[in-house]
Amino acid sequence: MSQRNGGAVVAASGLTKIYDGRPVVDAIDLCVKSGECFGILGPNGAGKTTTLRMLIGLSPPTAGKLEVLGFPIPERARVMRRRIGVVPQGDNLDPDFTVIENLSVYGRYFDLRKTDTAARIPELLAFAALESKATAAIHTLSGGMRRRLILARALINQPDLLVLDEPTTGLDPQARQLIWQRLRSLLGQGKTLILTTHYMEEAERLCDRLVIMDRGRILVSGRPKDLVREHVEPQVLEVYGPGVERWLETRARGLCSRTEQVGETVFCYASEEGGLLEDLRKRPELNFLHRPANLEDVFVKLTGRELRDG
Amino acid sequence: MSITLPVPSIRWLPVWQRHLLVWRKLSIPSLLGNFGDPLLYLLALGYGLGRFVGTMEGMPYITFLASGIVCSSAMNTATFEALYSAYTRMTTQQTWAGMLAAPLDVDDIVLGETIWAGTKSLFSAAAILVVAALLGIVRGPRALLVLPIAMLVGTCFAAMALVVTAISKNYEFFLYYVTLVVTPMMLFCGVFFPLQGLPAPLRSIAALLPLTHAVQLIRPLMTGGWPQHPFCDVFVLLGYAMVSYWIATALIRRRLLA
Numbered sequence: 411m412s413q414r415n416g417g418a419v420v421a422a423s424g425l426t427k428i429y430d431g432r433p434v435v436d437a438i439d440l441c442v443k444s445g446e447c448f449g450i451l452g453p454n455g456a457g458k459t460t461t462l463r464m465l466i467g468l469s470p471p472t473a474g475k476l477e478v479l480g481f482p483i484p485e486r487a488r489v490m491r492r493r494i495g496v497v498p499q500g501d502n503l504d505p506d507f508t509v510i511e512n513l514s515v516y517g518r519y520f521d522l523r524k525t526d527t528a529a530r531i532p533e534l535l536a537f538a539a540l541e542s543k544a545t546a547a548i549h550t551l552s553g554g555m556r557r558r559l560i561l562a563r564a565l566i567n568q569p570d571l572l573v574l575d576e577p578t579t580g581l582d583p584q585a586r587q588l589i590w591q592r593l594r595s596l597l598g599q600g601k602t603l604i605l606t607t608h609y610m611e612e613a614e615r616l617c618d619r620l621v622i623m624d625r626g627r628i629l630v631s632g633r634p635k636d637l638v639r640e641h642v643e644p645q646v647l648e649v650y651g652p653g654v655e656r657w658l659e660t661r662a663r664g665l666c667s668r669t670e671q672v673g674e675t676v677f678c679y680a681s682e683e684g685g686l687l688e689d690l691r692k693r694p695e696l697n698f699l700h701r702p703a704n705l706e707d708v709f710v711k712l713t714g715r716e717l718r719d720g
Numbered sequence: 721m722s723i724t725l726p727v728p729s730i731r732w733l734p735v736w737q738r739h740l741l742v743w744r745k746l747s748i749p750s751l752l753g754n755f756g757d758p759l760l761y762l763l764a765l766g767y768g769l770g771r772f773v774g775t776m777e778g779m780p781y782i783t784f785l786a787s788g789i790v791c792s793s794a795m796n797t798a799t800f801e802a803l804y805s806a807y808t809r810m811t812t813q814q815t816w817a818g819m820l821a822a823p824l825d826v827d828d829i830v831l832g833e834t835i836w837a838g839t840k841s842l843f844s845a846a847a848i849l850v851v852a853a854l855l856g857i858v859r860g861p862r863a864l865l866v867l868p869i870a871m872l873v874g875t876c877f878a879a880m881a882l883v884v885t886a887i888s889k890n891y892e893f894f895l896y897y898v899t900l901v902v903t904p905m906m907l908f909c910g911v912f913f914p915l916q917g918l919p920a921p922l923r924s925i926a927a928l929l930p931l932t933h934a935v936q937l938i939r940p941l942m943t944g945g946w947p948q949h950p951f952c953d954v955f956v957l958l959g960y961a962m963v964s965y966w967i968a969t970a971l972i973r974r975r976l977l978a
Contacts, residue, residue, distance in 0.1 A: 429978070468820055468977055488731075488823045496821035502814035506742045515741065518734040519822035564821075 417444045418477075419571050419602045420465060425474035427460050427626075434460045436626035437474065444570075447593070447603040449613040449620030451705075453713050456623040458606040459499065462575050465604070466496055479571060492520060495564030497574040501556055503563075508545045510535070513563055520567040527566065537592065538562035554585030561592060572596060574605040578612060590615060610706040624713045634705050642707040643667055643679040647686055650675045651696040661689055670710070679703065726827040726969040735819065735832025736839070743840070754847035758789050762851065765912075777914055779943055786852045787939040788911035790866060791873065793848060794841035795931055798874035799902055801837040802881035803894045809833075810885065816976065826976060830969045834878045834961075841874020842867055849942075858942050865941050873934040876957045879964035880930075886971035910935040930960045 420442035427435040435457040442448040450458045463469035465478055467487020476483045481490040504512050510531055517527030535541045538558035578586040607613050613620050614634045621631040658676045662669055666680035678686055690698050766782030773781040809815035816829050845866055852858040884897045909931035915923050926932050933953035940947050
C-alpha cells in the first residue's frame, strides 16, 4: 500500500467532535498501522461509535486532522470508502432480498461489475458458512448468520481496511467464536481491522493494539498484554460469600496491594498471592476464584465500576 | 448545516437499480395497484358521474377525467414512495445507512430516490394510458409524450415529499402533508373539473401549484391538442423539483451526517 504517514492506515490528530457544546470525542490521536487489528474499547457513551463514524466520513469532525488510507476525511470520504468494508452495530441487511441478492446489490453500490460480484459470491458464502442459505430470505436467518452475512457483505469490494462496530454484540458463544475465527483469517490475509467492543475477551484475543476511551478521551493505549502488565497486579482473587465484607476490612487489605468491591464480590489484586490463599483456605464459608489479571481488570480500574446507561 | 448545493453524479444509479429490483420482486401487487385503481376511478366517475355531467371542455367527461387521473396518479405514486417507503429505508430498514457505508453520498441517495419515485410515476402513467387506450378514450402516438412528462411530474413531487421525509419523526407526520398539500392539489388543480369552475382567488393560487401545470401539459396531449404554454409548465415543474431536491439534500445531510 502506498499511504503517506509511513504506512498508517488511519492517522488522526486532535480529532474532536462536539455535540451541543459537549465534547463527545475530545482531541484524540490515533495511528492504525497496516495489517494490524486495532481495538477501541470503552463504556457506553465513551465516544467509540462517533469515532468510527468520523473515520468513515459520516460525521464531520469539529476539529482535528484525519486521514484514512491516505485520503483526507471527510473531504474524500466517498473515494476512500471504495477501499474499506464497514460492519455496523445494527442489522441493516436488505429484508426484501435473499442472501445472495444482498451481496450482489451491495456490490453494485461499489460499481463492481455483475460478473465480478457473481464470481466472488461463492467464496463469500463459504466464508460466512452460508452456502446452504444462498437463496434464503433474510428473516429466516439466525442472529449469528445475519452477522456473518453482514461481515461477508463488507468484504464484497475486497477492502484493505475493515471497520467493525461491536461485531459480536448479542451473539451466543458459538456464534462469537466463529466470527473471531473469521476475523483472524482476515488478519492472516493482511487486512487491517479496526473494531470497537466492550467484550474484553474479544479485545484481548483479537487486537494487536488498542485504546481504552472514556468520556471522549483516550485513557491508555498499547498492546493488551502490556496494558495488563503496566496497569494491574498480575494475580486476582475474586472472593464472595457470607462475611466477605468483614474479611475485607480485617484481613484482605493487609494481604494484597489493592482491593475493589463490586456488589457482593471483593476483588483482590496482588503480585504475591500466597498469603491470601493461605488465609482463604482457613475460611470455608468464603468462595473464591483465583485467576491471572486480564484486560477487564485494566478496564475497570481505569473507567470505574459504576453502571453506565445509554 | 451544510446548505451547499447538492453534487449530482451518476452514482444515483445503484440506488435506483436497488429499488427497481425490489419492485420487480413485488411487481404483481404493484401492477394491480397501477392498473386497478385508475380503472376503478375511470369506470365509476367517468361513466357513472359522466352520465350526469355529459361533456366537459368539449369532450366526454371520461376523456377529460382520464388525463386528470394520469396527473394525480403520478403525484400520488411519487409522493407516497418518497414519504412512506423512503422513510422506511431511512429509519427502520436502515437501507440508507448501508448505502452510506459504501461509496455513496447523501446527494446520490436523494437523487436516486427522486428519480426512482419519478420512474414509478412513469409506470403508473403507462398503465393508465393502456387502460384509456383499451377504453377507446385516447388514441394517437402524441399521447406517448405523456410518459416523459409523467416522469418529470413524479420527480417533482418526489423531491417535495423528500423534504417532508427529511424532517419527519414518524409516519403520522406525513398526514399533515397529505391532507394539507396533496389532497387540496388533487381537488383544486384541474384533475376533476376545469380551473374555471373556481372563484378567482383560488384560481390564482392553483396557478402557482405544480399539479396545475402537470394537468396543463398532459390533458391536451391526451386529447389530441398541444399545451398552450409548455415551456412555462415545464419550467415550474423543474423549478419545484430542483429547489426541493436542494432543500431535501441539505436537510437529510443534517439528519444523517451529524
